[in-house]
Amino acid sequence: MPRRWREAHSHPRHYSRGQSELGKEAGLATQSVLPRLEKYTASLSWDKLDHVALPQGAFGAVENPGLIYVSIPWIVLVPPARPEAIRSLEAHEIGHQWFGNLVTQSTWTDVWLSEGFATWLSAKMMDEEQPADRKHINLVVQSREAVMTADGSATSHPVRREVRTRPELDTVYDRTPYQKGGAILLMLENWLGEDVFQSGLRKYLVAHAMGNATTDDLESVLPARAKPVMDGMLNTVGVPAVSAGCEEGKLTFTRKAAERPGNVPYRFAGRLRRAAYARRM
Amino acid sequence: MSHTDLLEDCGGQRMRGECDADAHRTKLSRVVFFERHRRGILPFPMDARALHSLPLDQLTGAERLTLVFDLRAQQSKDPILNTLTTDAQPEVVRAAKLALGLDKSRHRDRATSRGNLAERLIDCHALLREKLRTVFRDVEAIL
Numbered sequence: 001m002p003r004r005w006r007e008a009h010s011h012p013r014h015y016s017r018g019q020s021e022l023g024k025e026a027g028l029a030t031q032s033v034l035p036r037l038e039k040y041t042a043s044l045s046w047d048k049l050d051h052v053a054l055p056q057g058a059f060g061a062v063e064n065p066g067l068i069y070v071s072i073p074w075i076v077l078v079p080p081a082r083p084e085a086i087r088s089l090e091a092h093e094i095g096h097q098w099f100g101n102l103v104t105q106s107t108w109t110d111v112w113l114s115e116g117f118a119t120w121l122s123a124k125m126m127d128e129e130q131p132a133d134r135k136h137i138n139l140v141v142q143s144r145e146a147v148m149t150a151d152g153s154a155t156s157h158p159v160r161r162e163v164r165t166r167p168e169l170d171t172v173y174d175r176t177p178y179q180k181g182g183a184i185l186l187m188l189e190n191w192l193g194e195d196v197f198q199s200g201l202r203k204y205l206v207a208h209a210m211g212n213a214t215t216d217d218l219e220s221v222l223p224a225r226a227k228p229v230m231d232g233m234l235n236t237v238g239v240p241a242v243s244a245g246c247e248e249g250k251l252t253f254t255r256k257a258a259e260r261p262g263n264v265p266y267r268f269a270g271r272l273r274r275a276a277y278a279r280r281m
Numbered sequence: 282m283s284h285t286d287l288l289e290d291c292g293g294q295r296m297r298g299e300c301d302a303d304a305h306r307t308k309l310s311r312v313v314f315f316e317r318h319r320r321g322i323l324p325f326p327m328d329a330r331a332l333h334s335l336p337l338d339q340l341t342g343a344e345r346l347t348l349v350f351d352l353r354a355q356q357s358k359d360p361i362l363n364t365l366t367t368d369a370q371p372e373v374v375r376a377a378k379l380a381l382g383l384d385k386s387r388h389r390d391r392a393t394s395r396g397n398l399a400e401r402l403i404d405c406h407a408l409l410r411e412k413l414r415t416v417f418r419d420v421e422a423i424l
Contacts, residue, residue: 059409136343137372145350170410 023053025083026070029090033125037091040121040198041098042205049094061089063096063118088126095121103205106212108163108172112234113213115173116159116181119143120189123182143183151180151238159184159234160215184233191265192223229265240264327351332361342370349373353380 030049038044046066053072062069070093099117123139130138150156159180163169189197203221204213215234219227232240327335337345349365358381365377378384 133342134370135341137346137370140343140346140350141372144347148350148354 025086026051026053026090029083029087030094033087033091034094036125036128037094037098037121040124042202044097045102045209046097049097061093063093063100065097065101068093084126084129087129088122091122091125092118095125098205102210103208103213104211106214108169109160110213110215111172112159112177112181113215113218115177116185119178119182120185123186139186143179143186146175147180147183148239150175156237158237180233184230187233187265188222188226188230191229192226196223232264329359332359335361337361337364342368342373346370346373346376349376349380 030051034044034049048066049068050066051068051070053070055072059069060071070089095118096114099121100114103113105111105113120139120143123142126138127136157171157176159176161168163172192200200218200222204218207213207221208217215230219230222230335348340348345365345368349362352359352362353376362377362381365373366381366383368374368377375384
């Protein structure tokens, strides 16, 4: 199917009446991003991947399978807009072709499986374009720091939460599933290892292709140690604070007691004669 | 890079740590950099001694940036921030200046504010919600 699509449409099609020149950047962005997303995940499952630039739309962009709607100001390159911003948008929306379309979250509770993944994938694709000394800077700024700054306020809520009322439904698409969801994925990838993480995601996509999935389904394809970390991060407001000290050759890690459930992954680098841990309550 | 998993039972809540396996073979140093790679969502406060032992030139740009963010979150004015105001990465420079109060601009301290897709989506959703509420109010008034 992807081969047929490639043969029929060697270039993604974009329609924007009267603004074809300005829309060229979007076409280039798709050509840049799509192969990299396919390489990371799997071949695109749809026969085509068109974009329609709309003068006005309810949302900035909607990732219909094979046909992405995007508001004109978001997709046409009107100076001083930057091509990177359009590529980032493309990476997000095309990323949904796998996370959201190919595999859709079972309930609103797991909307992060769509938006968190698209946010993380977009940042990851953009990160690939950076030189070595700038690796992960965008990810840190857009996800990690944004979450650590905003999470924990009076209106914060866990990434996963049950939605029972219409007012609750209004806030399903707030920052949390996007930014904290993305930040958690960034953390997991770093902690579990890029290869292990990618392998798990591919299994997840294959196992639930053209179907629904839950967070449990995702956890089941990752190493067992991921589950307690993910549950703690996804079901709790705020982020864990861990302090560490190095005294008389002894490393001490302290987490505020009973602050939050779940495991906390961390790494450290140093020159140690022996690993000496102490518990400080 | 190989890693060895170390588990520490902390008050009934298991904590997982990973350290460089190679690190065990060399002599203890004052330099221990917590949360290596700095991609976890964990603020890691460092005491002054550990902080000043850090070989900044050996940290990645992302590590230096999160170091500044963590110091800023602690409202620290540590002199190391002055050093980082001349960093090679503009995001680090900007964050360090903000932490020191040297940058009073109201601009968002986001490296890629224009390209911050999530924010744009969220703003758009908020706008939609507001419009829908207006429509519902109008409909209710008519009914």
